[in-house]
Amino acid sequence: MLNHRFVEDVCADRLPPDVFQRYVAYEGAFVETAIAIFAYAVARAPDMEASRWMIGVLDALANEQIPYFEERYQTLNITQLADLPPQAAAFDNGMHELAKQGDFLDIATAMFAAEWMYWSWSKRAITCQISNPDLKTWIALHVDDTFAAQAMWLKQAIDRYGNASDLSRLSTIFAKVTELEIAFHHAPYEEADPS
Incomplete structure (x- = not known):
């Protein structure tokens, strides 16, 4: 993922505007799913410290991230999508289903995989023009x-x-989320160039 075409295009300052617009639309749709995911995490949190942290995340998603996307939709003239394309929908649905079926650790691992990935490549990208x-x-x-x-x-x-008994299961979740993220980042290109 760190060497994905999307990341390379961002770092080379050549990401096509239409690809970015579609990406923003897909990301905005996922933030609504992320609210549901973190709500499951709150319900399954092992203690009050974890509950409080996840409630803080929910607050940020609802009151900072959603307004950010609403503003971007207006600024970039993006129409909210009724249906996501297959690769973006697979990520959205896969993450939601994992949270619905999983325990707190499963959810934390899934979101860690996604957020660590973003943080990792963004640290490189922010140094670029x-x-x-x-x-x-x-x-x-x-x-x-x-x-x-x-x-x-x-x-x-x-x-x-x-603990050690969770390692295999959580490693599988991490790998699956990474695969879903890679496909998600293919999606804005596929719509532009389905070949």
Whole structure:
């Protein structure tokens, strides 16, 4: 994922505007799913510390992320999608189903995989020339202290609440989410160039 075409295009300042617009639409749709995912995490949290942290995440998603996307939709003239394309829908549905069926550790691992991936490639991208101000803002959101703290908290929660018997299952979840993320980042290109 760290060498995905999307990341390489961002870092080379050549991400096509239409690809970015579709990406924003898919990401905005996923934030609504993420609210449901973290709600499952709150319900299954092992203690009050974890509950409080996840409630804070829900607040940020609902009151910071959703308004961000609403503003981007207006700024970039993006229409909210009734249906996601297959690869974006697979990510959205796969993450939701994992949270619906999984326990707290499963959910923490799934979101850790996604957030660690974003934080990792965004740290590289933020050092590059990015001429699209909306894209630059998007990258900056994923390297700020709040996002980094969220990724680190999830990592530490897996260590704190998990044990050796969870390792195989959680590793499988991490790998699956990474595969879904790779496909998700293919999606805005596929719609532009289905060949």
